[in-house]
Amino acid sequence: MNITAEVLVIARKAKKAAAVLANSDSAVKTRAIVEAALAIEKNAAKILAANKTDMENAGKSGVSGALLDRLELNESRIKSMAEGLRSVAAQTDPVGKILAEWERPNGLKIARVSVPLGVIGVIYESRPNVTADAAGLCIKSGNAAILRCGSESFESSSAIMECLCSGLKNAGLPEDAVQLIPTRDRAAVGEMLKLDAYIDIIVPRGGKELIRRVMAESRIPVIRHLDGNCHTYIHESADLAKAVRVTVNAKMRRTGICGATESLLLDEKIAGKFLPAIADELTKLGCEIRGDEKSCLLDKRIIPATEDDWDTEYLDAIISVKLVKNLSEAITHINRHGSHHTDAIIAEDAKAAAEFLNKIDSAIVMHNASTQFADGGEFGMGAEIGISTGKLHARGPVGAEQLTTYKYVVWGNGQVRN
Amino acid sequence: MNITAEVLVIARKAKKAAAVLANSDSAVKTRAIVEAALAIEKNAAKILAANKTDMENAGKSGVSGALLDRLELNESRIKSMAEGLRSVAAQTDPVGKILAEWERPNGLKIARVSVPLGVIGVIYESRPNVTADAAGLCIKSGNAAILRCGSESFESSSAIMECLCSGLKNAGLPEDAVQLIPTRDRAAVGEMLKLDAYIDIIVPRGGKELIRRVMAESRIPVIRHLDGNCHTYIHESADLAKAVRVTVNAKMRRTGICGATESLLLDEKIAGKFLPAIADELTKLGCEIRGDEKSCLLDKRIIPATEDDWDTEYLDAIISVKLVKNLSEAITHINRHGSHHTDAIIAEDAKAAAEFLNKIDSAIVMHNASTQFADGGEFGMGAEIGISTGKLHARGPVGAEQLTTYKYVVWGNGQVRN
Numbered sequence: 151m152n153i154t155a156e157v158l159v160i161a162r163k164a165k166k167a168a169a170v171l172a173n174s175d176s177a178v179k180t181r182a183i184v185e186a187a188l189a190i191e192k193n194a195a196k197i198l199a200a201n202k203t204d205m206e207n208a209g210k211s212g213v214s215g216a217l218l219d220r221l222e223l224n225e226s227r228i229k230s231m232a233e234g235l236r237s238v239a240a241q242t243d244p245v246g247k248i249l250a251e252w253e254r255p256n257g258l259k260i261a262r263v264s265v266p267l268g269v270i271g272v273i274y275e276s277r278p279n280v281t282a283d284a285a286g287l288c289i290k291s292g293n294a295a296i297l298r299c300g301s302e303s304f305e306s307s308s309a310i311m312e313c314l315c316s317g318l319k320n321a322g323l324p325e326d327a328v329q330l331i332p333t334r335d336r337a338a339v340g341e342m343l344k345l346d347a348y349i350d351i352i353v354p355r356g357g358k359e360l361i362r363r364v365m366a367e368s369r370i371p372v373i374r375h376l377d378g379n380c381h382t383y384i385h386e387s388a389d390l391a392k393a394v395r396v397t398v399n400a401k402m403r404r405t406g407i408c409g410a411t412e413s414l415l416l417d418e419k420i421a422g423k424f425l426p427a428i429a430d431e432l433t434k435l436g437c438e439i440r441g442d443e444k445s446c447l448l449d450k451r452i453i454p455a456t457e458d459d460w461d462t463e464y465l466d467a468i469i470s471v472k473l474v475k476n477l478s479e480a481i482t483h484i485n486r487h488g489s490h491h492t493d494a495i496i497a498e499d500a501k502a503a504a505e506f507l508n509k510i511d512s513a514i515v516m517h518n519a520s521t522q523f524a525d526g527g528e529f530g531m532g533a534e535i536g537i538s539t540g541k542l543h544a545r546g547p548v549g550a551e552q553l554t555t556y557k558y559v560v561w562g563n564g565q566v567r568n
Numbered sequence: 569m570n571i572t573a574e575v576l577v578i579a580r581k582a583k584k585a586a587a588v589l590a591n592s593d594s595a596v597k598t599r600a601i602v603e604a605a606l607a608i609e610k611n612a613a614k615i616l617a618a619n620k621t622d623m624e625n626a627g628k629s630g631v632s633g634a635l636l637d638r639l640e641l642n643e644s645r646i647k648s649m650a651e652g653l654r655s656v657a658a659q660t661d662p663v664g665k666i667l668a669e670w671e672r673p674n675g676l677k678i679a680r681v682s683v684p685l686g687v688i689g690v691i692y693e694s695r696p697n698v699t700a701d702a703a704g705l706c707i708k709s710g711n712a713a714i715l716r717c718g719s720e721s722f723e724s725s726s727a728i729m730e731c732l733c734s735g736l737k738n739a740g741l742p743e744d745a746v747q748l749i750p751t752r753d754r755a756a757v758g759e760m761l762k763l764d765a766y767i768d769i770i771v772p773r774g775g776k777e778l779i780r781r782v783m784a785e786s787r788i789p790v791i792r793h794l795d796g797n798c799h800t801y802i803h804e805s806a807d808l809a810k811a812v813r814v815t816v817n818a819k820m821r822r823t824g825i826c827g828a829t830e831s832l833l834l835d836e837k838i839a840g841k842f843l844p845a846i847a848d849e850l851t852k853l854g855c856e857i858r859g860d861e862k863s864c865l866l867d868k869r870i871i872p873a874t875e876d877d878w879d880t881e882y883l884d885a886i887i888s889v890k891l892v893k894n895l896s897e898a899i900t901h902i903n904r905h906g907s908h909h910t911d912a913i914i915a916e917d918a919k920a921a922a923e924f925l926n927k928i929d930s931a932i933v934m935h936n937a938s939t940q941f942a943d944g945g946e947f948g949m950g951a952e953i954g955i956s957t958g959k960l961h962a963r964g965p966v967g968a969e970q971l972t973t974y975k976y977v978v979w980g981n982g983q984v985r986n
Binding site (some may be wrong): 169172173252254258260267268350351371389391392395396399400403485507508509511512513514515516517518519520522523528529530540541542543545546547555556557558559560561562563564565566567 | 587590591670672676678685686768769789807810813814817818821903925926927929930931932933934935936937938940941946947948958959960961963964965973974975976977978979980981982983984985
């Protein structure tokens with residue numbers, strides 16, 4: 151069978167399974183996920199062996215350190231994969247909720263009811279744990295999933311997939327509800343992106359190149375996760391200790407995640423005191439600081455920034471710093487240069503904070519908290535399939551609830567329209 | 569100025585106005601809409617004169633009857649345009665609603681709050697009233713609107729636009745919040761579809777050709793409204809009088825709207841009695857009936873249908889008829905051949921109805937009611953900018969509430985992530 155036909159067969163099976171899953175009881179879906187978690191723990195040795203093969207192959211093809219690290223599984227990573235599934239299983243069922251209901255003067259009763267999207271295509275790169283996370287979220291939300299893993303993690307993902315299928319089977323659900331594209335051939339991605347008659351939504355998870363390709367090629371709507379050029383803004387009313395602690399965490403806790411702060415804005419009225427204090431801590435942790443002219447004058451450790459720095463997501467131990475005249479300048483700068491992901495204000499003045507939270511056009515806005523909290527797990531969603539920086543359908547962390555849509559149900563007793 | 573530059577200037581102004589509108593009070597937005605309605609009534613003569621010019625130009629270019637009818641305005645149509653605006657003004661403000669809120673164990677408070685989408689591009693054909701409907705819904709939902717009317721209705725739409733701008737002005741809102749593309753040049757549509765940095769969503773309203781073009785070309789997410797191949801299914805438990813009344817209304821009240829029933833399914837156990845009764849009424853009203861083999865045997869007035877008929881949206885006085893063995897066959901047929909718009913079951917058996925409502929994968933599912941109720945106004949939404957047959961973001965009638973998105977607001981007191 152050629153790839154076109156192979157992917158089509160998978161998509162057809164997924165659509166059939168989706169119809170069953172959409173009408174399955176909460177308890178059954180929960181059981182499938184919990185059983186999958188158990189199977190992953192029981193089959194840890196098998197998964198680790200598969201992962202060893204992946205790691206060896208990747209090493210031979212000269213795959214680099216950071217990618218190898220994302221690819222690697224160990225006992226503790228397998229344990230957190232199983233825990234992630236249990237945490238998704240423990241969430242409230244997002245399907246079948248009455249989102250609104252009302253009655254019309256003619257006696258028609260109308261309800262808006264949450265339903266699954268149908269079939270979700272997830273295209274991801276080397277991390278094998280996405281296989282479990284994505285499948286768990288899709289099952290919870292009553293959707294069938296077609297997973298396309300990165301070629302490096304094919305053996306690991308296949309081993310994890312077996313556990314997911316045994317979970318589905320043990321709960322009496324169709325095993326086709328979660329399928330892995332069974333080939334490393336890159337052409338399979340292109341085939342998936344054409345099947346808008348079968349796949350309702352595509353979620354790409356990975357680097358910008360992958361996401362841009364998917365957005366350019368897909369005939370299917372995409373929940374996209376682009377840049378995370380996040381800001382922390384320190385208002386003149388900020389508390390010094392809080393500002394230092396939160397900023398340093400927001401930048402340096404993990405520099406490679408999308409919620410890491412990339413740019414620091416300081417009110418120029420307090421910068422003389424705050425900037426050196428923050429620079430002390432950042433420098434200790436090895437962070438490079440690139441600043442505008444005014445901040446370079448305030449602190450010798452700061453090297454000059456260029457215009458490009460304001461638009462750059464470093465994903466590294468680098469931060470850009472800019473002094474602003476006031477709240478309004480901070481808001482304008484963030485809405486212009488940010489990526490509408492996550493932005494925070496550090497302030498004791500509640501009115502200033504409210505204006506910031508209101509006027510910043512981002513998926514997540516924060517007051518006196520680290521931007522590193524931008525995460526489905528930290529939000530209490532169990533897990534996330536990604537963070538949407540688009541405005542349509544889902545914005546911010548995409549959990550099981552965001553993988554649903556709704557339908558209108560209308561009850562009458564023979565009404566006709568005039 | 570060339571068209572590229574002209575459209576870009578409009579988009580930039582819209583984005584600026586959107587930031588103001590997003591933070592405007594409900595009362596101010598309501599006032600702008602009510603003032604616009606008043607202005608439309610006061611300037612009726614001017615609008616009618618502009619419409620006369622459009623009608624004359626259209627006549628000269630050989631525009632046909634149905635299109636001319638959609639283009640034509642008269643006193644009563646102007647009155648309903650103003651009433652439509654008042655009805656949108658009277659809706660609850662969809663912006664600033666707390667959709668969910670919770671607290672995390674670390675003390676972070678999180679809320680999901682509804683916010684406007686930003687800038688909405690509406691691309692429509694000859695009906696001038698869309699200018700008022702779309703602008704009213706966008707203002708209500710705090711969005712700026714860029715309207716691109718059909719070239720035939722350019723003079724009428726421009727006259728209506730003046731009234732909308734005076735409404736905005738009288739309420740103290742930026743007039744750029746609603747702009748009409750000031751050229752008949754078709755290239756302007758292509759320019760709009762490229763501006764994903766300024767326009768957040770595109771709503772095409774018109775024929776399939778327009779919608780397909782927009783979907784193919786747009787870099788901006790599209791809320792699409794494709795076919796309305798709607799079904800009415802008569803279950804064996806149906807009441808005869810109800811079935812006849814509802815089916816005839818669903819097909820014949822207005823045949824050209826998307827919620828018109830195009831296909832009738834009957835349980836074969838009751839078809840012998842129900843089909844002739846329904847055919848009597850449909851035939852009286854001049855409806856052509858195309859049926860499968862079994863229905864042709866039952867009634868001589870029925871002519872044979874081809875396989876294509878099951879997938880056809882006639883938008884005309886034609887209906888296709890098929891006998892089915894049971895509920896399950898009806899559901900399978902509709903999910904396969906329907907367009908996921910609106911489908912109804914006529915039944916006295918509540919359990920059968922519930923199964924139908926549950927398993928039909930359409931934006932609107934109905935029990936004992938005419939599919940012609942598939943309409944934002946009939947749903948109590950004041951007006952609609954269209955009916956979405958896609959599953960993402962909005963499904964079914966798109967009113968002011970569906971023109972919003974949300975953001976997460978996180979309140980902390982200095983929390984950092986472990």
